[in-house]
Amino acid sequence: MPEDLKHIADDYRWGFRDEVEPELALKGLTPETVRKISEAKGEPAWMTEFRLKALEAFFKMPMPKWGPDLSALEQKLDDFYYYVKPPSRGPAESWEEVPEEIKKTYERLGIPEAERKVLAGVGAQYDSEVVYHKIKEELEKKGVVFVSIEEGLKEYEELFKKYFAKIVPPTDNKFAALNSAVWSGGSFVYVPPGVEVEVPLQAYFRVNTAGFGQFERTLIIVDEGAKVHYIEGCTAPLYTTEALHTGVIEIYVHKNAHSRYTTIQNWPTNMYNLVTQRAIVEEGGYHMWLDGNLGSKVTMKYPSSILKGRGARSEVLSIAFAKTGQHLDTGAKLIHLAEDTSGQIVSKSISKGEGRSSYRGLVKVSKNANRARANVECDALLIDPESKTDTYPYMEINNETAQIGHEATVSRLADDQIFYLQTRGLPEDEAAALIVRGFIEPVAKELPLEFAVELNRLIELEMEGSVG
Amino acid sequence: MTNRLEIQDLWVSHDGQMILKGVTLTLPLGEVHALMGPNGAGKSTLGKVIAGDPTYQVEKGRILLDGEEITDLSPDERARKGLFLAFQYPVEVPGVQVANFLRLALKERLGQEPPITEFYARLKEAIELLDWDEAVLSRYLNEGFSGGEKKKNEILQLMVLRPRYAILDETDSGLDIDALKVVARGVNSMRGPAFSALVITHYQRLLNYIVPDVVHVMMNGRVVKTGGPELALELEKRGYDWLKEEVAGA
Ligand SMILES: Nc1ncnc2c1ncn2[C@@H]1O[C@H](COP(=O)(O)OP(=O)(O)OP(=O)(O)O)[C@@H](O)[C@H]1O
Numbered sequence: 001m002p003e004d005l006k007h008i009a010d011d012y013r014w015g016f017r018d019e020v021e022p023e024l025a026l027k028g029l030t031p032e033t034v035r036k037i038s039e040a041k042g043e044p045a046w047m048t049e050f051r052l053k054a055l056e057a058f059f060k061m062p063m064p065k066w067g068p069d070l071s072a073l074e075q076k077l078d079d080f081y082y083y084v085k086p087p088s089r090g091p092a093e094s095w096e097e098v099p100e101e102i103k104k105t106y107e108r109l110g111i112p113e114a115e116r117k118v119l120a121g122v123g124a125q126y127d128s129e130v131v132y133h134k135i136k137e138e139l140e141k142k143g144v145v146f147v148s149i150e151e152g153l154k155e156y157e158e159l160f161k162k163y164f165a166k167i168v169p170p171t172d173n174k175f176a177a178l179n180s181a182v183w184s185g186g187s188f189v190y191v192p193p194g195v196e197v198e199v200p201l202q203a204y205f206r207v208n209t210a211g212f213g214q215f216e217r218t219l220i221i222v223d224e225g226a227k228v229h230y231i232e233g234c235t236a237p238l239y240t241t242e243a244l245h246t247g248v249i250e251i252y253v254h255k256n257a258h259s260r261y262t263t264i265q266n267w268p269t270n271m272y273n274l275v276t277q278r279a280i281v282e283e284g285g286y287h288m289w290l291d292g293n294l295g296s297k298v299t300m301k302y303p304s305s306i307l308k309g310r311g312a313r314s315e316v317l318s319i320a321f322a323k324t325g326q327h328l329d330t331g332a333k334l335i336h337l338a339e340d341t342s343g344q345i346v347s348k349s350i351s352k353g354e355g356r357s358s359y360r361g362l363v364k365v366s367k368n369a370n371r372a373r374a375n376v377e378c379d380a381l382l383i384d385p386e387s388k389t390d391t392y393p394y395m396e397i398n399n400e401t402a403q404i405g406h407e408a409t410v411s412r413l414a415d416d417q418i419f420y421l422q423t424r425g426l427p428e429d430e431a432a433a434l435i436v437r438g439f440i441e442p443v444a445k446e447l448p449l450e451f452a453v454e455l456n457r458l459i460e461l462e463m464e465g466s467v468g
Numbered sequence: 469m470t471n472r473l474e475i476q477d478l479w480v481s482h483d484g485q486m487i488l489k490g491v492t493l494t495l496p497l498g499e500v501h502a503l504m505g506p507n508g509a510g511k512s513t514l515g516k517v518i519a520g521d522p523t524y525q526v527e528k529g530r531i532l533l534d535g536e537e538i539t540d541l542s543p544d545e546r547a548r549k550g551l552f553l554a555f556q557y558p559v560e561v562p563g564v565q566v567a568n569f570l571r572l573a574l575k576e577r578l579g580q581e582p583p584i585t586e587f588y589a590r591l592k593e594a595i596e597l598l599d600w601d602e603a604v605l606s607r608y609l610n611e612g613f614s615g616g617e618k619k620k621n622e623i624l625q626l627m628v629l630r631p632r633y634a635i636l637d638e639t640d641s642g643l644d645i646d647a648l649k650v651v652a653r654g655v656n657s658m659r660g661p662a663f664s665a666l667v668i669t670h671y672q673r674l675l676n677y678i679v680p681d682v683v684h685v686m687m688n689g690r691v692v693k694t695g696g697p698e699l700a701l702e703l704e705k706r707g708y709d710w711l712k713e714e715v716a717g718a
């Protein structure tokens with residue numbers, strides 16, 4: 001194993017290090033790397049072509065000229081591992097087949113208790129390879145596809161090709177291009193017409209190699225009148241060097257379909273987290289993005305919903321928590337392309353120490369989108385006097401009948417609230433954490449119970465030693 | 469017997485301004501005292517300082533709880549020792565459900581997670597006695613509460629947490645006559661040898677329902693007179709001027 005692959009610090013609170021030697025590790029951003037990734041995965045020629053074109057696009061496109069400072073990242077792009085293949089025998093069919101080290105990892109992440117019950121519906125990802133995968137039998141019977149993105153390409157090529165990169169083309173932005181060139185891991189989900197998936201589909205994955213970026217790619221297709229809730233959680237260990245996560249999530253919500261995508265991510269504080277998430281919603285369809293962002297050095301993430309069909313609806317609910325040394329630039333986009341479409345954005349951000357959180361959002365209403373309605377609410381909570389927040393709400397309204405609301409608040413952790421809670425016996429730290437939890441409650445209450453509990457725990461950890 | 473709350477020659481300032489100028493007051497466990505006095509006398513300040521409000525600076529004097537000095541303890545440490553302050557202006561904490569909050573607070577009060585049955589028994593008893601709807605338990609703490617509801621919520625907390633020493637700061641103001649009776653019923657239900665209250669009020673009206681053992685009058689940062697329940701009646705009749713003269717003459 002190369003030296004620089006061994007340097008994984010294990011002092012991170014979730015930290016652990018697995019003594020698992022990768023079979024293949026590809027460093028540096030070149031056509032050669034891209035070709036080898038494609039080859040290692042045994043992909044059809046069109047995908048190899050697609051990747052190589054995306055890489056070209058990546059080199060041509062400029063870095064974003066707005067938002068957080070990415071200059072340090074630009075210097076480092078050649079130092080990352082773009083593909084790491086762990087020594088597994090491919091997707092495991094049952095829990096018993098999962099290698100012992102990886103089970104231990106899950107245990108240390110606290111996953112088994114919370115997730116074993118639902119593991120039947122889980123595609124868990126170890127580095128860039130799916131090592132554990134099983135489809136719940138009822139899902140299979142209903143014709144629901146829930147597999148790794150690699151398997152999706154292999155087994156459902158027609159369907160895959162019809163949607164892949166159609167919602168987020170490689171040229172969408174520089175990091176979507178990067179992901180398109182080197183993507184690895186992620187989920188492929190197809191829910192047939194009229195099928196309602198009752199249990200949330202959950203995917204756990206982790207990043208485990210120093211200097212290795214995670215480039216997951218997820219494609220979800222919810223066919224007419226179908227219903228699904230997909231959940232992605234991520235807790236990654238600490239790296240000694242800066243790391244990169246660049247994901248692309250594409251969701252197609254067909255007529256009258258109903259879908260939710262929930263993610264709670266807690267990245268190490270030297271991670272660049274640059275993700276493109278977009279959904280297209282057809283007539284009468286509904287999509288919710290629920291997005292929790294903790295940790296990272298820089299996060300840029302603006303889940304978008306394109307309301308394409310008449311009466312399509314979407315909600316984007318998000319939470320961001322920025323501490324000293326972190327800049328979380330998050331927000332949402334609602335693009336109203338049809339009549340009677342409606343959208344709601346609720347963004348809750350917390351800045352602590354010298355942390356900075358920015359809301360950046362866009363509401364766009366096209367000319368023909370009569371009676372479109374959108375409401376934006378972004379609330380910032382500042383824990384310390386030196387904490388920072390800013391708001392960039394963009395509006396492009398091209399229809400006079402549109403009803404657009406926007407409300408932004410900035411509040412500070414109030415001494416009188418802390419004192420009040422303390423007089424009831426709560427220690428200062430806990431009082432502060434409770435106020436923060438209350439602040440995010442309008443979003444957190446939409447989370448499934450075990451995730452709400454997990455989020456509360458993370459918030460408490462983030463708030464430790466914050467006052468006094 | 470040291471079971472009492474004692475304030476000894478307490479001097480307190482805020483922003484360089486002396487607000488309390490040598491308050492001395494003893495509240496033995498098992499008794500209910502009323503604290504009266506004109507606006508700005510320092511009653512709320514005294515209540516908040518006893519509870520440990522860090523906004524105020526204690527310049528001199530001591531606060532003792534059951535013989536133990538608590539002057540330098542944090543508000544939560546005091547609360548865990550059985551002290552409670554019902555605020556004149558209860559604070560709103562958005563997004564925090566009343567029931568959730570009470571469970572956390574009771575856990576601190578008891579030093580351990582309360583058995584769920586015990587917790588609900590306390591909630592139910594308090595809600596019924598206060599003539600309230602259980603729906604309030606899932607509302608967010610004081611958010612959007614009417615003035616009267618906020619006051620009632622303070623008594624709900626009092627009843628669930630069962631402190632040994634409670635300071636009630638104008639819990640009666642803003643209450644209609646029915647709510648006043650209900651609040652008094654709540655406080656009276658707590659009365660007994662293991663509970664004391666310092667009831668800050670401007671009105672005899674409340675003291676008709678919560679009959680105090682002792683009445684103190686504060687003026688200009690000091691306790692200037694202490695007497696029986698009849699003192700409150702006299703103030704109701706005559707106002708504060710005669711007392712002011714008496715103090716000035718002394
Ligand atoms: N936080 C504060 N900042 C500035 N001044 C204060 C503060 N707290 C108290 N004071 C001042 O101290 C004095 C006493 O105030 P306090 O609220 O204790 O009076 P009170 O007896 O409770 O009056 P009331 O009957 O009107 O409630 C007042 O002059 C008040 O303005």
Ligand SMILES: [Mg+2]
Nearest residue numbers: 511512513556
């Ligand atoms: Mg007062």
